[in-house]
Amino acid sequence: MDNLRVGTAFDAHQIQPGRECWIGGILHEGEDGCEGHSDGDVVAHAIVDAVLSAAGLGDLGSFVGVGRPEYENVQGVTLLRELRQLVDAHGVRVINASAQLIGQTPKMGPVREECERTLSEALGAPVSVSATTTDHMGFTGSGEGRAAIATALVQLGTKVPTSDT
Template identity: 55%
Template sequence: MSSPRIGVGTDVHKLVPGRTLWLAGLEWPDEDQGLEGHSDGDCVAHAIVDAVLGAAGLGDIGSHFGSAEPEWADAAGTDFLRETARRVRAAGWSIGNVSVQAIGNRPKISTKREQAERVLSDAIGAPVSLSATTTDGLGLTGRGEGIAAIATAILFQA
């Protein structure tokens, strides 16, 4: 039996007016800005994708779902998670669990944490724990210009 593999993923997206905010697999309709991106911009889901792909040694989100791939335009982050899980399993890995942290002033993750964890866990096919923090007014997340996320995943050889 091989040793477990750990991956880390990071993603950051700019907040822009006129877009729906999708974060942690959920729509946040009370927010007046959304995340810019080729897809829905869900940086929490994207960070998870990078962590899982990295742990499996399969590259990163850009090499699988890049902006040059028109079929992934406007795709939901949960679609990326499902397809990532499929590809990782096909490569002989099982996902143990994922921990992900959203970094930004808004939205208040605590209001939907349990729902987001269920949606993310269902999409990736493994337990996902979600936390959130602010940067006390520092940097692009502190100024409300964007949201970032950092994820860690552990995989086991199937």
């Protein structure tokens, strides 16, 4: 395949007691969520940034802006759907993405397949999800926050010409 590009990204948020916990595109009942203008889904945010990086289209801040009212509490899967439209319009095909949650909570093993299905559907490409802890070291280990790292593979120049172009 020609024109393959890889992007890598990192996202981190503080945990906010009492806030809903959206991680990997799904709600984790009984867990505190993450601070942020949107839903604080570090996994979805890292995937968005990785795809944008690979496609050469900037980052999450340039994609949706910072503090825009229409994105207050927006779901990570909504951002992935909008990202899909953006990359399609630029002739970029997402081949796959992979993200790893870094934190003590939530436990991802029992919901991994649901996260992967939800994120893959929103992005329009296969998404793999994994998780790790830092053995109680640092802000993720102490329960102060969560982080995620993601990688995406895209192919540039896949836009099909129309009769208008």
